[in-house]
Amino acid sequence: MPKYLEKEESTMIRVLIVDDSLLARKAIERVLQTDKEIDVVGTAVNGREALDKISELKPSVITCDMEMPVMDGVQTLMHMRKEFPHVKVIVLSSLTQPDSIKERLCRNLGAFVVMAKPKMHSDMNAAGDANELIRNIRRSAGTA
Amino acid sequence: MEITNIRNRTGFRNQRIHAILEGFLDKIERSLRPHPEVVEMASYAVDRFMEIAYEADALDTCLQLSRISVTLNDMVMEQRPLADCLLELQSFRQPFHQAWIEECDRFDASADTIVDYSSRMNPQAGEASAAGLTDSVSQNDSAVPQSSFPVTDAIAEDSAASGSFDYLGTEEHPFDEELTAIFLTETEEQFPTAERLILEIENQPENANLLHELFRVMHTIKGNAGFLGLRAIIHLTHAMEQYLDSFRNQESEITTISTNLMLEGVDAQKTLCANLCCRYNFLTNTRVTEAIEPVDWEGLSNRFIGT
Numbered sequence: 001m002p003k004y005l006e007k008e009e010s011t012m013i014r015v016l017i018v019d020d021s022l023l024a025r026k027a028i029e030r031v032l033q034t035d036k037e038i039d040v041v042g043t044a045v046n047g048r049e050a051l052d053k054i055s056e057l058k059p060s061v062i063t064c065d066m067e068m069p070v071m072d073g074v075q076t077l078m079h080m081r082k083e084f085p086h087v088k089v090i091v092l093s094s095l096t097q098p099d100s101i102k103e104r105l106c107r108n109l110g111a112f113v114v115m116a117k118p119k120m121h122s123d124m125n126a127a128g129d130a131n132e133l134i135r136n137i138r139r140s141a142g143t144a
Numbered sequence: 145m146e147i148t149n150i151r152n153r154t155g156f157r158n159q160r161i162h163a164i165l166e167g168f169l170d171k172i173e174r175s176l177r178p179h180p181e182v183v184e185m186a187s188y189a190v191d192r193f194m195e196i197a198y199e200a201d202a203l204d205t206c207l208q209l210s211r212i213s214v215t216l217n218d219m220v221m222e223q224r225p226l227a228d229c230l231l232e233l234q235s236f237r238q239p240f241h242q243a244w245i246e247e248c249d250r251f252d253a254s255a256d257t258i259v260d261y262s263s264r265m266n267p268q269a270g271e272a273s274a275a276g277l278t279d280s281v282s283q284n285d286s287a288v289p290q291s292s293f294p295v296t297d298a299i300a301e302d303s304a305a306s307g308s309f310d311y312l313g314t315e316e317h318p319f320d321e322e323l324t325a326i327f328l329t330e331t332e333e334q335f336p337t338a339e340r341l342i343l344e345i346e347n348q349p350e351n352a353n354l355l356h357e358l359f360r361v362m363h364t365i366k367g368n369a370g371f372l373g374l375r376a377i378i379h380l381t382h383a384m385e386q387y388l389d390s391f392r393n394q395e396s397e398i399t400t401i402s403t404n405l406m407l408e409g410v411d412a413q414k415t416l417c418a419n420l421c422c423r424y425n426f427l428t429n430t431r432v433t434e435a436i437e438p439v440d441w442e443g444l445s446n447r448f449i450g451t
Contacts, residue, residue, distance in 0.1 A: 021364065023326045027371045030323070067363065094367040119373055 012039040013141040016059035018050040018076070019043075019092070020068040024117065028063055028092070031118050031130045038137060047076030054084055061088040061112070061140045063133075066102060074102065077109040088112040088140035090133075112140045162244060165189040169212075173234060180220065181438075187216040202247035208240035320372075324424050327368050328417060334361050335414055342406045349398040358406075359388050365413065376441040377416050383445035384409045405447065415439050 015038055019025050025043045032038045041057045044050035046068040054062075062080075066073035073091055080089055091106045091114040103114045113136050118129035168186035172178040190213045197205040215236065219229045341358040348354060362385045369377040384406065391398055415437050 021330060021368060023323060023330050023368045023371055026323060026326055067360065094363070094370060117367065117370065119370060 012037050013061065013137060014039050014041045014057070014059040015137060016041060016050060016053065016057055016062040017043045018045075018047065018062055018068070019065040020045050021065070024065065024092075028118065028133070031133055032137070034130070035134050035137075038134065047071030047073070047079065050076060051079055051083060054087060059087060061090060061137055063090045063092055063137075064111075065117075066091060066093050066106070074105060074109065077106060077111055081110050085110075090115065090136055090140060092117045092133075112136070162193065165193055166241075169233065169237060173230065173237075177226070178219070178230075183216055183219050187213065187220060190216060197244075197247075200247075202244070204243040205240065205247050208236060208243045212236050212240060321424070323372060324420070327372055327374075328421055328424065331365055331368055331413075331417055334365055335410060337361055338410050339407065342403050342410070345398060346400060346403040352392070355388060355392055359385060359392070362388065374416070374420065376439065377413060380409065380412060380416070380441045380445050380448075383448035387448040409444060409448065412439050412441060412444050416441065 015032060017025050017028050017032075017040060019028070029040050029043070032040050041059055042053055044053055047064070048071045050062060050064070051071075064073050064076055068076075071079075073093075077089060077091070080087060089111045091103070091111045093103060093114055094117050106114050115132060115136060116129065118133050165186065168182060168189055171182055172186060190209050194206055194209045194213065197203075197209060212233065215229050215232045218224050219226065219233075338358060338361045341354055341361065345351070345354045345358065362381050366378055366381040366385065369381065387402075387406070387409075390396055391402070396402075416439055419437060419439070
């Protein structure tokens with residue numbers, strides 16, 4: 001798309017994707033790329049890397065996996081509360097039971113929302129999952 | 145006679161399907177008792193090819209193919225003695241090949257007649273391979289293209305059976321090469337770790353950390369499979385997770401029977417991945433090296449949950 005037609009970067013929602021799986025990072029990036037107002041500014045493989053990158057990349061929202069080595073989702077949330085309280089965290093969980101203790105903990109620790117990871121295959125839910133993620137990102141940035 | 149664009153809903157290249165078909169027919173000819181699945185797949189390939197040939201007005205090829213189709217059907221339905229069918233098949237091969245070669249010369253004229261599925265993903269690749277294709281057409285006068293046991297449109301049936309919905313892709317969600325490649329790489333990395341952990345658990349059944357690590361590996365595999373909707377892998381891995389969970393909660397003790405079952409599970413996961421790899425290679429037109437091996441993932445899963 002020619003530069004003059006692209007949306008100005010200042011109005012785009014800056015998102016950092018945090019997940020230890022390359023597939024997950026790619027898949028989520030794909031989903032987010034479908035929305036013109038969302039800008040994936042970077043990725044990180046765990047919470048530690050994410051915290052290091054936030055000051056440089058300045059995302060307004062991060063998507064965060066729960067299970068990661070070095071620093072997992074819960075620990076990341078705790079650090080985010082202290083260091084970057086203005087950055088919203090969307091926790092993506094691959095757990096099958098919807099309301100496990102860990103997820104409630106995440107919400108208590110200030111996660112903006114806890115949701116299931118989006119599916120990329122074409123069945124009834126795929127578009128729904130993708131839209132839900134985008135909707136949550138927009139809500140978190142206040143542009144629902 | 146104007147050759148119009150050949151559009152085929154799964155986007156196979158004409159030459160490729162010809163090679164595939166020849167591969168199947170070779171395999172059938174070489175066996176005393178051809179595997180019924182191979183015969184069925186060959187039959188499928190013949191029908192596919194007939195559609196293409198018909199649309200391209202390659203009527204002589206169609207005629208030869210219809211004879212082959214009848215023979216294959218007889219083999220599938222066991223209408224006639226196998227030996228008779230095999231002999232008949234053998235006699236049909238050369239006329240079919242001949243007809244195709246002759247009618248190919250007409251296709252050679254325009255690259256439009258060949259639809260490259262990968263060109264929908266990557267326009268540059270499409271042009272390159274169409275160019276490469278016209279070369280291979282002229283070279284194929286004498287030699288029947290060789291291919292190791294490849295797979296065909298019957299993959300779609302197998303996909304439904306092995307649980308990946310629409311994995312060949314659809315208009316809205318085209319087959320995603322990149323994600324599939326990443327999935328295969330990431331998941332195949334996990335298997336040696338899983339096996340190592342299982343063997344270590346066998347030696348140290350009380351070590352809770354090992355169990356936890358193994359659970360994490362299974363969870364990673366399941367998560368990755370979830371992105372691509374690979375139902376068989378998801379279902380089987382979930383069953384294995386639940387099985388491991390029962391040990392974590394100390395509801396049961398780990399024995400060699402348990403570790404053997406886990407190894408069986410990992411084996412099945414490997415086969416399911418290999419099957420996926422096979423489809424991936426086929427759809428990305430790289431050399432297909434393995435056959436699709438059916439896996440009774442449902443039965444195996446039940447053994448994990450049942451215990």
